[in-house]
Ligand code: RIB
């Protein structure tokens with residue numbers, strides 16, 4: 305059976321505290337709410353694609369512990385195939401400590417744990433799914449070598465690849481760019497990778513051009529409430545296209561980028577001839593829904609919650 309979207313990536317249990325502001329070093333402050341949720345960039349992206357209606361599989365590793373068991377159930381509840389979800393006794397399920405302030409901004413520490421044990425052997429087992437998917441998505445919360453191997457495998461098999469270099473690492477192997485059909489990052493990741501300071505839409509365009517030069521087929525740089533810029537190597541003469549987004553009331557932006565990428569993966573799988581700008585416009589709208597409520601996956605809309613003109 306062929307999947308629409310296969311994600312090779314991370315699962316994290318999100319431990320979230322809401323507080324008026326982010327604490328300073330050495331400081332203790334009162335928060336007003338604590339909750340535990342399902343997170344991790346890879347799983348977030350997979351869940352958003354599944355909720356849009358994509359047939360999805362997750363390739364990942366969790367611990368043989370309470371959080372890991374719960375996570376597997378979460379995939380099942382969302383209709384994600386768990387055929388390639390491994391469990392290890394050698395490390396704990398990944399965890400993310402998250403603080404969200406009243407402006408909806410966050411600070412996150414991840415302890416990737418079991419995610420770092422996902423490796424070549426796991427990819428070999430998932431090879432039939434990786435080589436027959438419509439779209440394969442990777443990030444950087446697992447070992448970069450594993451992400452690059454997955455991208456390479458899919459790319460060689462003409463599977464469309466989306467690479468989200470998050471969290472960004474300064475010396476990214478140049479092969480990542482060449483194996484990416486869509487290289488999708490936010491402004492701070494673009495800045496770290498290119499050295500171009502990204503403050504404006506024009507800056508984002510310049511950073512995008514540099515990423516294109518490194519060999520990606522297309523680049524999307526997300527800009528939060530300002531939408532995103534889209535660039536394509538197939539139109540070398542035309543500059544970057546800015547795709548604005550409608551203003552919304554922001555409560556929590558955690559995982560909004562993942563919602564965008566999950567939606568993008570769905571559009572690439574279901575509407576392969578749609579322009580990347582139109583896909584980005586629609587994905588902006590999906591992610592815009594997610595920022596209006598607290599939490600990561602719990603705030604991601606399903607097809608039934610979204611306007612029909614998005615499908
Ligand atoms: O992108 C948001 C995600 O980053 C959170 O769910 C958290 O788990 C961290 O991985």
Ligand code: NA
Nearest residue numbers: 594597599603
């Ligand atoms: Na949210």
